[in-house]
Amino acid sequence: MTHVIGQRIPRHDAILQVTGKAEYGIDLARRGMLHAKVLRSALPHAKLLKLDTTRARNLPGVAAVITAADVPNNRFGFTHLDQPLLAEDKVRYRGDAIAAIAADSLKTAEEALRLIDVEYEPLPGIFDPVQAMEPDAPKIHGESNIASHIKIRYGDIELGWSRSDEIVEDTLTTQMIEHASIEPHAALAEVDGRGMVTVHSSVQRPFLIATDLSKILKIPLNRIRVVVTAVGGGFGGKNEITMEPYICLLALKTGKPVKLVYTREEEFQATTVRHPYIVKYKSGVKKDGTLVARQARIVSDAGAYVSWGESTLSKACIHGAGPYRIPNVKIDGYLVYTNNSIGGAMRGFGVPQLGFAHEVHTDHIAEKLGIDPLEFRLKNALVDGSSLPTGQVLESVPLKETMRQAVQLIGWKKEVAWDEKAR
Amino acid sequence: MIERQIELRVNGQSFTILVKPQDLLVDVLRDQLGFTGTKKGCGTGECGACTILLDGKPVNSCLMPALRARNKDIITIEGLGTPEHLHPLQQAFIENAAVQCGFCAPGMLLSAKALLDANSHPTETEIRQAISGNLCRCTGYAKIVQAVKAAAQAMTQGDGNP
Amino acid sequence: MPSFEYSTPTTVDQAIALLNQSGASALAGGTDLLIHLRAGIVAPKQLVDLSALDLNYVRKDDGIIRIGAMTTFAEILDSDVVRRDLPCLAESAAEIGAVQTRNMATLGGNLCSAVPSADSAPPLLVYDARVKIAGSDGERLVPLEQFFVGPKKNALKPGELLIEIQASVPLPRTGARFLKLGRRKAMSLAVVNVAARLTLGQDHRRVENVRIALGAVAPTPRRAKRAESVLQGSDVSESLIDRAARAAADEIAPISDLRATATFRRESSRVLVKRALTHAWQMATGETKPND
Amino acid sequence: MKKRGKGIACMVYPIGFTSYPNPSAAFVQVNQDGSAVVLTGATDVGQGSTTALAQIAAEELGIAYDAVTMVTSDTQRTPFDLGSVASRVTYITGNAVKRAAGDAKKTLLQVAAEMLDVMSPDELEAGDGKIYVKNSPDRNVSVAAVAREATLVKGRPPIGEGSYNPTTTFLDPETGHGKPYEAYVFATQIAEVEVDTETGQVDVLKIAAAHDCGKAINPLLVEGQIEGGVAMGLGYGLMEEMVLENGVVKNPQFTDYILPTALDMPLIETAIVEVPVSTGPFGAKGVGEPSLIPTAPAIVNAIYDAIGIRIYDLPATPSKILAALKEKERANILKEEE
Incomplete structure (x- = not known):
């Protein structure tokens, strides 16, 4: 019998992609469609004193302008409902949207953007998450800039230190990263005679977009349809709503299809990023190379809103001990508001940051002990039946086998003994 | 104006x-x-x-x-070619999984075509140079390079119809 | 994109007449200008497209190599004359952008942009290139060194047009090398770029003539004259090259920016000057062929 | 001078959302000609999930890959799916599709049992577009004939539904204990680099990437995910960085936000470590996100191996490497003077 599983079958739609026939978000077009643009904050942290859209509205060719007052439910967020769709009394980062415009041409929409009058009262900004944790730091939301604190406790960390022959400490930092899908965010919204709102968008999670739209627009889910176009790269950047509510509101207001495509600059300034992390590791180890304790303190720069920051940090903390058997673990993760770009979902969800940190730290420990980095890893690697610091027992753990096969492909600096039993 | x-x-x-x-x-x-x-x-x-x-x-x-x-x-x-009459490069991009999101593919294919038009037996480095102005965020370029090599081979063997 | 008029003159005189109108801007390859237009950094009333001027050529006569200002970097790379006589310029052309950029960007445009990192500037500086400038009062020939007057500022007066780049065929026993550090291997603006040329005397040891030029380490591409004077007239040696490289690193004025720190630029300038001179020396003595 | 070094990095990564329920659902209909339509809300963002899901449906129904049409990602045409995130589609949507196909197959086998005159559908298997009696494959009937019989004679169109939600628990807020995920994958990457000790330039020569993904539904696509992840990891390790000044992005274009080009990518050698898991569709787990995780640390560890400089803050730029080399030189001179 022939099996389909395991076959090297090319993508089902590759023929459309290589002939230029795949329809991406940026390719959408409707007769009579309007083009939208979004006004972003000129300051990283400020009170909004005045917002006057009269001049923009009166520009010939402008079909509609929306501000916070036009949004039925202006708050969204996954774990924290902290983000306004359009700024109300305050702006918290340079990507905050203040108003959106639909016009008969992109050029008119761009021109109208410049005719919106905004008066700000600048507030002190805070851009360093460590400073933002200080009690007297300017506050971005409410009473504290610490949006969440995640804890993992496993074994007894003090006992771990007391049993260690050597303790190694490192501080590692990672930078802010953009998803940089080659296709920018792009979507088109249209409303039919029955009041059905249809959004065609280049997104990774249509059902999340639909439920968020339903809440924001206060329209039941059976009147909202999200259809995903060909997606020109996602990597987590097209995980959540970005532009869809604006174009839906503008389409509802004008009765015409509305399209919005972000410029590359907007992609960088106004969409989510990979969180920068500061990770302090402290590990205790026996002379023979057995890891006995590991502590991590993680500070994540959330940016102006939590978005997926808490779930990202949580995943990072869970994997903070790395792929190793360590009986005593203590991990603390802090998610901190700043006036920087918003950290969101991105491929690896916090683990690339931690992966860099624990693997460089692990090499440092091996060096201190004078043990080969591969041998040190083999000695401490997770195996079938090992536990993570969450207490979860793992079943299928071919970690050592991945080490063996990687070495087979490229070679290693010295011969190591491969344990036959522990797969 | x-x-x-x-x-x-x-x-x-x-x-x-x-x-x-x-x-x-x-x-x-x-x-x-x-x-x-x-x-x-x-x-x-x-x-x-x-x-x-x-x-x-x-x-x-x-x-x-x-x-x-x-x-x-x-x-x-x-x-370059249509679904009914694919260019050997398009065929090779499909077979070698050189497209993932596919957004860079049109530009990538045309850069590759210009290369093969000028140089029917490109080295791997020449291929990489020829497509170095086309960013791809999905593939790591490995399968794209493979596909261009495969197309070059197909075209010089006369299987292709460029 | 703002609105503007567009003209495509077919003679240099026509182009100059158009460029004399207020708000006119010359369009060469467009790889810089179109970006600036889109970003609103410039807002010309009129673009004067130079592509119909017949300025795409590489010629050699009476020991002078003449390159039309509208010659693209792809054409420079293809030119046997450039590859043989000005190999260092060919090396820099190969490092500019990627294929698409090289098919569009022109030598004249790159020089006129006068950005500190312009890759074609250091090689042409070490070949003592001159630029031919046409204006309503006729033509003038300006040493390239005097063409760069500030960051993104060139010596063209309003209404003037750079039409040709000239360099003399180097003497025998000449070696030259262009080296660039970018942040990746293609599509990279120079973090530091360096060109060096050495012409040795008949004894194959005495430095008859030396030129060293660097980019992205000062407000304009510039020669390192103190470094040149270390070598000029002396017998070339490894230690002398070392000293010249140190002198070059001392006389530049790098800054820290997104692309690199000033310290890095200074240190790597020293290394690149040393390597470029060493290569040029070997080439001048015949140990190395161009483009090795 | 150029010096070479090798560095290793390992990883554990989970499949699916942390703790929160994250179900996927699917509908399958087998047409009268033996082809099938699969409805799923999962989105192919380039990783090839739609192709892999079609393979799962085809395998379960015992029909050819080409006989499956996928309808995806339309909130009013396809059933709920949490989305293409968290490396979850092959595993979770894959399980949903397999269950939906299995559900449709149940009808087919019941009808076929009568057609082939066997006591129980359990005696039957599907494969190669046929339904046949286990151990006597000569006794068979085509899926098309069965589907036609089921639909037009028995009046029971072979349709199926399925959903899957991994078993997870929320974490204790004080201890972090619980079962946040159902499955985990593991990986090792080794990088070989060459570092110019005078300029701090790093040339990545080769990367070996060995990834556990359970069973590879489609090795071609798995390789693509690994190679692409390595490229993203290389950018993370060596070049990419958004620079903000007072909240303003200073490099909001590809001019100064540097992604690797084809010339920057080394040879990538991949190994797919296949250890099927009982909970995954045909043993599959996932590979989407993990492929980028070990790359940056493997490169940074290789830099250390080459020149004895450990970079603690990403990206490992030549400016940082050269500064560290100079610092080390100074320290060595001081040591010698002591």
Whole structure:
């Protein structure tokens, strides 16, 4: 019998992609469609004193302008409902949207953007998450800039230190990263005679977009349809709503299809990023190379809103001990508001940051002990039946086998003994 | 600003159109003529998604006023091959999984075509050089390089119909 | 994109007449200008497209190599004359952008942009290139060194046009090398770029003539004259090259920016000057062929 | 001088959402000609999930890959799916599709049992577009014939539904204990680099990437995910960085936000470590996100191996490497003077 599983079958739609026939978000077009643009904050942290859209509205060719007052439910967020769709009394980062415009041409929409009058009262900004944790730091939301604190406790960390022959400490930092899908965010919204709102968008999670739209627009889910176009790269950047509510509101207001495509600059300034992390590791180890304790303190720069920051940090903390058997673990993760770009979902969800940190730290420990980095890893690697610091027992753990096969492909600096039993 | 009537030759076909001086070739191709296979990823000539062939040479159509393309031969992805009659490069891109999200593919394919037109037996380095102006965020380029090699082989063996 | 008029003159005189109108801007390859237009950094009333001027050529006559200002970097790379006589310029052309950029960007445009990192500037500086400038009062020939007057500022007066780049065929026993550090291997603006040329005397040891030029380490591409004077007239040696490289690193004025720190630029300038001179020396003595 | 070094990095990564329920659902209909339509809300963002899901449906129904049409990602045409995130589609949507196909197959087998005159559908298997009696494959009937019989004679169109939600628990807020995920994958990457000790330039020569993904539904696509992840990891390790000044992005274009080009990518050698898991569809787990995780640390560890400089803050730029080399030189001179 022939099996389909395991076959090297090319993508089902590759023929459309290589002939230029795949329809991406940026390719959408409707007769009579309007083009939208979004006004972003000129300051990283400020009170909004005045917002006057009269001049923009009166520009010939402008079909509609929306501000916070036009949004039925202006708050969204996954774990924290902290983000306004359009700024109300305050702006918290340079990507905050203040108003959106639909016009008969992109050029008119761009021109109208410049005719919106905004008066700000600048507030002190805070851009360093460590400073933002200080009690007297300017506050971005409410009473504290610490949006969440995640804890993992496993074994007894003090006992771990007391049993260690050597303790190694490192501080590692990672930078802010953009998803940089080659296709920018792009979507088109249209409303039919029955009041059905249809959004065609280049997104990774249509059902999340639909439920968020339903809440924001206060329209039941059976009147909202999200259809995903060909997606020109996602990597987590097209995980959540970005532009869809604006174009839906503008389409509802004008009765015409509305399209919005972000410029590359907007992609960088106004969409989510990979969180920068500061990770302090402290590990205790026996002379023979057995890891006995590991502590991590993680500070994540959330940016102006939590978005997926808490779930990202949580995943990072869970994997903070790395792929190793360590009986005593203590991990603390802090998610901190700043006036920087918003950290969101991105491929690896916090683990690339931690992966860099624990693997460089692990090499440092091996060096201190004078043990080969591969041998040190083999000695401490997770195996079938090992536990993570969450207490979860793992079943299928071919970690050592991945080490063996990687070495087979490229070679290693010295011969190591491969344990036959522990797969 | 006055619109001017110009003739553009795209994929062997002539089009008489009205353009403004500030109209970019990429927008004219996509919005006026419907060649939406030409993609737009940055607007600053850095990603290569808008690559077209101008008199056989790859250029970024986002950095070119449409007026400048008068009297030149333009090839877009739609002119490379169709689903019914694929170019060997397109065939090789499909078979070697050289496309993931596919957004860079049109520009990438045209850069590769210009290479193979000039050099039927490119080395791996020559292939990488030829596509180094086309960013891909999905594939790590490995399968793209493989596909170009495979197409070169197919074309020199005469299996192809370039 | 703002609105503007567009003209495509077919003679240099026509182009100059158009460029004399207020708000006119010359369009060469467009790889810089179109980006600036889109970003609103410039807003010309009129673009004067130079592509119909017949300025795409590389010629050699009476020991002078003449390159039309509208010659693209792809054409420079293809030119046997450039590859043989000005190999260092060919090396820099190969490092500019990627294929698409090289098919569009022109030598004249790169020089006129006068950005500190312009890759074609250091090689032409070490070949003592001159630029031919046409204006309503006729033509003038300006040493390239005097063409760069500030960051993104060139010596063109309003209404003037750079039409040709000239360099003399180097003497025998000449070696030259262009080296560039970018942040990746293609599509990279120079973090530091360096060109060096050495012409040795008949004894194959004495430095008859030396030129060293660097980019991205000062407000303009510039020669390192103190470094040149270390070598000029002396017998070339490894230690002398070392001293010259140190002198070059001392006389530049790098800054820290997104692309690199000033310290890095200074240190790597020293290394690149040393390597470029060493290569040029080997080439001048015949140990190395161009483009090795 | 150029010095070479090798560095290793390992990883554990989970499949699916942390703790929160994250179900996927699917509908399958087998047409009268033996082809099938699969409805799923999962989105193919380039990773090839739609192709892999079609393979799962085809395998379960015992029909050819080409006989499956996928309808995806439309909130009013396809059933709920949490989305293409968290490396979850092959595993979770894959399980949903397999269950839906299995559900449709149940009808087929019941009808076929009568057609082939066997006591129980359990005696039957599907494969190669046929339904046949286990151990006597000569006794068979085509899926098309069965589907036609089921639909037009028995009046029971072979349709199926399925959903899957991994078993997870929320974490204790004080201890972090619980079962946040159902499955985990593991990986090792080794990088070989060459560092120019005078300029701090790092040339990545080769990367070996060995990834556990359970069972590879489609090795071609798995390789693509690994190679692409390595490229993203290389950018993370060596070049990419958004620079903000007072909240303003200073490099909002590809001019100064540097992604790797084809010339920057080394040879990538991949190994797919296949250890099927009982909970995954045909043993599959996932590979989407993990492929980028070990790359940056493997490169940074290789830099250390080459020149004895450990970079603690990403990206490992030549400016940082050269500064560290100079610092080390100074320290060595001081040591010698002591």
